[in-house]
Amino acid sequence: MTAPGRAPLLVASNRGPLTVVAVEDGDDEVRRGGGGLVSGMQAALSATPEAVWVCAALNERERALARQAPNGRVSELPLVADALHGDFDVRMLPIDAQTFRNAYNGVANSTLWFVLHQLYDLPTSPSFDAAWRRQWASYVRYNRAFAEALAAEAAPDAAVMVQDYHLFLVPRMLRELRADVRIGHFTHTPWVTPEYFTTLPDDIAAAVVDGMLGADVIGFHTERWASLFRDTAQAVTGATASGVRVFPLGTDADEMHKLAGRRSVDSELRVLHDVVGDRSVIGRVDRTELSKNVWRGLLAYRELLRTRPEWHGRVVHAVYNNPSREDLPAYREYTARIERLAQEIDDEFGTEDWTPLLFDIGDDYPAALAILRRSDVVFVNSVRDGMNLVVLEGLVLSERNPAVVLSRETGAAEVLGDDAFTVNPFDVGATAAALHEALLLPPDERAERADRMRTAAVRLPPIPWFEAQLEALGPKSR
Ligand code: G6P
Numbered sequence: 001m002t003a004p005g006r007a008p009l010l011v012a013s014n015r016g017p018l019t020v021v022a023v024e025d026g027d028d029e030v031r032r033g034g035g036g037l038v039s040g041m042q043a044a045l046s047a048t049p050e051a052v053w054v055c056a057a058l059n060e061r062e063r064a065l066a067r068q069a070p071n072g073r074v075s076e077l078p079l080v081a082d083a084l085h086g087d088f089d090v091r092m093l094p095i096d097a098q099t100f101r102n103a104y105n106g107v108a109n110s111t112l113w114f115v116l117h118q119l120y121d122l123p124t125s126p127s128f129d130a131a132w133r134r135q136w137a138s139y140v141r142y143n144r145a146f147a148e149a150l151a152a153e154a155a156p157d158a159a160v161m162v163q164d165y166h167l168f169l170v171p172r173m174l175r176e177l178r179a180d181v182r183i184g185h186f187t188h189t190p191w192v193t194p195e196y197f198t199t200l201p202d203d204i205a206a207a208v209v210d211g212m213l214g215a216d217v218i219g220f221h222t223e224r225w226a227s228l229f230r231d232t233a234q235a236v237t238g239a240t241a242s243g244v245r246v247f248p249l250g251t252d253a254d255e256m257h258k259l260a261g262r263r264s265v266d267s268e269l270r271v272l273h274d275v276v277g278d279r280s281v282i283g284r285v286d287r288t289e290l291s292k293n294v295w296r297g298l299l300a301y302r303e304l305l306r307t308r309p310e311w312h313g314r315v316v317h318a319v320y321n322n323p324s325r326e327d328l329p330a331y332r333e334y335t336a337r338i339e340r341l342a343q344e345i346d347d348e349f350g351t352e353d354w355t356p357l358l359f360d361i362g363d364d365y366p367a368a369l370a371i372l373r374r375s376d377v378v379f380v381n382s383v384r385d386g387m388n389l390v391v392l393e394g395l396v397l398s399e400r401n402p403a404v405v406l407s408r409e410t411g412a413a414e415v416l417g418d419d420a421f422t423v424n425p426f427d428v429g430a431t432a433a434a435l436h437e438a439l440l441l442p443p444d445e446r447a448e449r450a451d452r453m454r455t456a457a458v459r460l461p462p463i464p465w466f467e468a469q470l471e472a473l474g475p476k477s478r
Helices: 036-046 060-068 078-083 097-116 130-153 170-177 202-213 223-237 253-260 263-276 294-307 329-349 365-374 389-397 411-419 428-440 443-457 462-472
Strands: 007-013 018-022 028-032 052-056 089-093 154-163 182-186 217-220 244-246 280-287 315-322 357-361 377-380 403-407 421-423
Touching: 007 036, 007 130, 018 060, 028 078, 036 052, 036 462, 052 130, 060 089, 089 130, 097 130, 130 154, 130 170, 154 170, 154 462, 170 182, 170 202, 182 462, 202 223, 217 223, 217 462, 223 244, 223 411, 253 365, 253 389, 263 315, 263 357, 263 365, 280 294, 280 365, 280 389, 280 428, 294 315, 294 329, 294 428, 315 329, 315 365, 329 357, 365 389, 377 389, 377 428, 389 403, 389 411, 389 443, 403 411, 403 428, 403 443, 411 443, 421 428
Parallel strands: 007 052, 007 154, 052 089, 154 182, 182 217, 217 244, 280 315, 280 377, 315 357, 377 403, 403 421
Antiparallel strands: 018 028
8 A cells, every 4th residue: 555645636648738849948947738628627626725637758958957856746846837927836747758649649649549449451460479578567557657656646535537448557556556536537539339348358348447447537528438338348357337427528618719819819710711712611620640531531532623614713721730649550550541642633723713622731720710710511530430520629619600510429419419410431422412412501400509519519618527426436534
């Protein structure tokens, strides 16, 4: 047993609420993590004295900073304290570079992400060999580092909220170190059938499920993922999983309007307007991520232009991609492929006075927000997606009562229901037809549907989402 610390509330996640990047003169610059989820958890932590967020150092600079900080408490370093928004501590774990790389790239973002999003090309992958086993050993060590830090920081009876597939083993490990704490785990990704999950080696599948079952409350975005997890737990361990609960994360309309109302976004919107004029805009914003299915999204747009030439000159597809996980060759190759396809579409249809496709890869958040503000159709066709917050953000931000074309394999499809045009993400023809229908939706009906979907999109914004999970953990026992 580990001696208790002082924090009554802890969050654990791979990516923390801040990142350290090198700026031109070689100095460190600390940036706050973006996004609704981070601000929601920050708000909840700030409301609790002595709350702690435990995260991994993601790069060499962060590791150096974490080693320098007393107990890894980077929030005590002036550089970080100035940048942090909110009154809580951040403990960053300086896990050695190779262990981190193996755990994050090798296991979490390759094996686990690929299993949970069904991204494998089954005739050739996955294959689990001795080299993979070494990566798994790193994943175990990385999870143990989190469990030990949490055990050391947690006050008696503390609530510990563990996030996502990077940390599947933490609940059980922490439970063994500290029997008194209340543990929640939330999976932000989908879950899969027992048949697909057991492409993992049997002992690994069992270790993952058992790791999660160490938590008192196991959260998912939708009933579909929760029930697949129950089925998997039953199949893999023979046990009936209790404490599995559904907390569909929504978006925070005020926060989104604040972000999208900045002058930098207004000026991007003017630039966009100069290009698209009064044409209809099909907008999408994603990470350059295999599961987002930009590839078939572009194929569907090409099919729309090929089969329904009446749209030539009347529609623009605006695609914004935020670079992601570029250390992984599969991601780099995928990005290169979608870039080539975008070029082909432009070559096939572009004319002197019509640019059919605006395709950008970059880190320009204002440009991405401008697309959402201008979208007539918000387009998400993920292969599989735990929730997909972008479609919810698009609904809140679009100034044009958008129609939504949405993959039925997303959590958001469960939240938005029949008001979205849901599609099979593999059926390019049906997706093209759905884009056509969405573009043709009469203004009145579009407004009514958008209105209902907006209401659903903001039902459980990050702060109440987080609080609902704390409540599900039950009161402190003393
Ligand atoms: C998904 C995961 C998050 C992750 C995010 C960005 O939404 O559920 O845990 O942080 O992708 O991925 P990255 O690898 O850049 O942290």
